[in-house]
Amino acid sequence: MNAPHARNTNDYDLDAAGSICPEIGVMLYDDANACTSGWASVGGSPAAYVRQHSDLANNVIWITNGSFSQYVTMGLRNVHNIRPLTFFRTQINQIGTDLGYDMSGANAATVAPLISEIATRVFKLASTSYEWKPGELSNADSLYENIKSRFPKDVTLKNPALERALQAAYQTDSALSKADFVPNSVFLTLRINRLTHAQRVLTCPIPDDGWEYIPLQRLPATSKERLAFCLQHDQPILAKVEIDMARADSDYASLAAFGQKASARMALREWVSHPELLWLVRFAPVEIKEVYRSHHYKTLPEKMRMPRQLIEDPLLQLSYSAGLLAENHWMSLACDEYIKLKKQKMLSSRAVWLRAADRALCFTLAKKAVDAGFTVTGFGTGAIRVRVQRSELLKTLEFCIEHSLVCPNMQRLIQEDDLEYAA
Structure with a gap:
């Protein structure tokens, strides 16, 4: 490339x-x-x-x-x-x-x-x-x-309602309410290879910034038809939704951690992007209220793709330094941008879609961890956070090997009984 x-x-x-x-x-x-x-x-x-x-x-x-x-x-x-x-x-x-x-x-x-x-x-x-x-x-x-700063400035959408919708669809990570410490346990971050994950995220198609607003009156009459209308679209969809987790019949609904992140409280989550909607409906009841529809999907511009220096040599997959750079590359495309003239942050649809792709990949991994019996406390940016009993450390290592994950060096955890090391 x-x-x-x-x-x-x-x-x-x-x-x-x-x-x-x-x-x-x-x-x-x-x-x-x-x-x-x-x-x-x-x-x-x-x-x-x-x-x-x-x-x-x-x-x-x-x-x-x-x-x-x-x-x-x-x-x-x-x-x-x-x-x-x-x-x-x-x-x-x-x-x-x-x-x-x-x-x-x-x-x-x-x-x-x-x-x-x-x-x-x-x-x-x-x-x-x-x-x-x-x-x-x-x-x-x-x-x-x-x-x-190496990439062209994002285009201002000049549509305050659409900008608010994108803000309400943007979630950087997911945090579950299971982070309490229990005796003889440690918290570990299990990570997809950073370079591999960055390449996967950047393959996500992104919306063209020509958007059409579709109010409830123009959507199909029933809830089921409206959901099918969104899911079957080949065009990018940004949907205003109501989600009632109390009616969810899936054991994985709480794992989605919709609107729950690790640090500061986020904007009220009333909107979802197309990639998030596709996996969210599998685990929770979703009611569509309004829709923005983009003209078409497109790939990332060549200038924004992963530098060839990071992808031409397969041995760089083993480099910690290359992984850090690759992660910062895709993160630069998935964050908001401060506009000095407007004295506020602007969020691109590209950032919303890339974050949704990242969380979808991480959710798949988190689900596998739950199925394996681990307590997942959060996920995002190519990693999951788990709480494991010390007696499960070797099992955790086996899980990482099975799913090609990078985990902290656990030699001291296993041999030296060092709780501080993984905290």
Whole structure:
């Protein structure tokens, strides 16, 4: 897949990015809430102990493990070369957990070079995968925002009612009300290979932005006919729905977690996109009230597809760094965008459809986990979150192998009885 934004690999290799790719370092604070002293490493080099952030080299972009609230409160957000622990979207601490690193105390001196090498590889891949000018790479608070700037601006729909409908259909993740800790249990994130998942999500067709509004009066008379009208369409459908989970006869209805997400409360969920409707009706009663219909489906523009640098070499499926970049790529296309002139966020139909595709893939995996006897506490962004008894750890590992999932390194969980490790 030859994307116009992808550079020819003959132009230069990963180590020849020079002025395009800055030096990357990782700073692991002794206390994530103090954000002062800690161990720092650049590009995999041996870590050095520094007393304060002002001692860090000014020509290096530093990604830290400090809490985001302190990052903002202490004004570190305004420091030219410091980035938050969420820069790669997967937090620095989670990267350590994924790979089985103990980052506590003096261990940080050993782990900082390993994390900084991963971060450097992400940047080198990004530098050769997109068109950048010097200083553009890493100039945002997050990598996905940086990548988003490489793509054309989304077209404003100029239809407030349609914009509200898209907001009400947009759900980033699903969280179930089963997250309480129970004795001798751990929470684990089981993840589809990031690169594989990104490629699957980006194959989802998206709507053309020519929309037609169909009120209830123009829809078929009965509830059953209206639902069939939507499900049988070859054109993209955005439907206003009423869902009564109390009447659901499926054991998986609560697993859908319709309108339930992990962090802040979302907009009132009264609308669903076509991909979500297709799987939601299998598990819950859905009543159609209004419909927006797009003219046709289309594929993602070539410029927005996965850079060929990430898909030409099959061995990159095994690269943690390539997975991080691939996830940030599709996330950049599935998030809202702040419009300065309007002083508000705008959401594209593309973002709604890609998120729905992601949750559909994750729901399928969550259903398999429930069938296998696990307690699922949430899903989204190519992963499911499960609570398992410690006695089920080997069973969990077998589940991951059977379904080609990536799980945290469980050696310490199994051998060292370390509950903190997976929390």
